Amino acid sequence: MDERVEAVLRDGRAPGFHGLVVMRGGEVVLERYGAGPDHRLGEPLGHVTFGRDTLHDLRSVSKSVVALLYGIALGDGLVPEPGAGLTAQFPEYRDLAEDPGKAHLTIEHALTMTLGLDWNEDAPYTSPANSEIAMELAPDRYRYVLERPVAEEAGKRWRYCGGATALLGGIIARGTGRPVEEYAAEALFGPLGITDFAWTKGGDGVASAAAGLRLRPVDLAAVGQLVLDGGRGIVP
Known part of the structure; x- marks a missing residue:
């Protein structure tokens, strides 16, 4: 494999190659x-020349890390069980909590992206027509997600939803x-020996739970190995 990888890089068959x-x-x-254009x-x-210590944009892999953090916090008794009401975790939106169409929403619906709300990430991630971009542009990301109209019964169909992960990030915080x-640094990265990371924040100063994490590829591999190993006591 080593020689084949070297040949691909040498022959220019992997333009914009970041890391393996x-x-x-x-x-x-x-x-x-390798080297190539990069974005945050x-x-x-x-144009960035990548090395072992170059942080890489994980984009939506951030969602999986947030789910692991919820699991750790759940094991520590710091967050409600998956079956707990979702709108109840945001009591400042009393009008939304009293909406009978959303009273049945649970944290599990957010974890499984089956909220049943009107959400569309098919548009380019440079356009406010994309629901995740619209959420980042909104003055209050959590309210933006929770006030989306109900499109179908929750729990029936999976729909890709960065807003669901944003809510999980809020619940964890x-x-x-x-x-x-900060919780990630203490509860997940620290035990894995990961000391170098960044988490891009929105205009409100809140880390973008859905797509903002940046890690070294070798550290992301360590997270993957943790999952393959069943959590190793870090994630219950």
């Missing part, structure tokens, strides 16, 4: 890095009493 990490038996057996949540960073990025 291969693990076997829990150990890194191959690492290769849509912000151009120019409220339950742990700290921003999601």
Whole structure:
């Protein structure tokens, strides 16, 4: 594999190649890095020569990390069970909590992206027609998600929804009493030996739970290995 990877890079068959990490038996057996254009949540960073210590935009892999953080916080008794009411976690939106069409929504519906709300991420992620971009532009991201019209019964159909992960990030922050990025550093990254990361924030100063995490590829591989290993006591 090593020679084949080298040949692909040498022959220019992987333009814009950022990085590759291969693990076997829990150990890194191959690492290769390239160069190309990079972005931070849509912000151009120019042409970057990548190395082992270059942070990489994880985009929607951030969602999986947030789900792991919810699991850790749940095991520590810091957040409600998945079956708990969703709107009840945001009592400041009393009008939404009293909406009979949303009274049945639970945290599990957010975890499984089956909220049944009107949400569309088919439009380009440069356009406010995309629901996730509209959420980031809204003055209150949590209210924006929860006030979306009901499109269908919750729990019936999966619909890709960055807003669901944003709500989970808010629940984690409220339950742990700290921003999601600080809890991640203590509860997940620290035990894995991950010390270098960044989490891009929105205009409201809140980390973008749906797409803002930046990690070194080798550290993302460590997170993946953690999942393959059943959580190793870090994630219950």
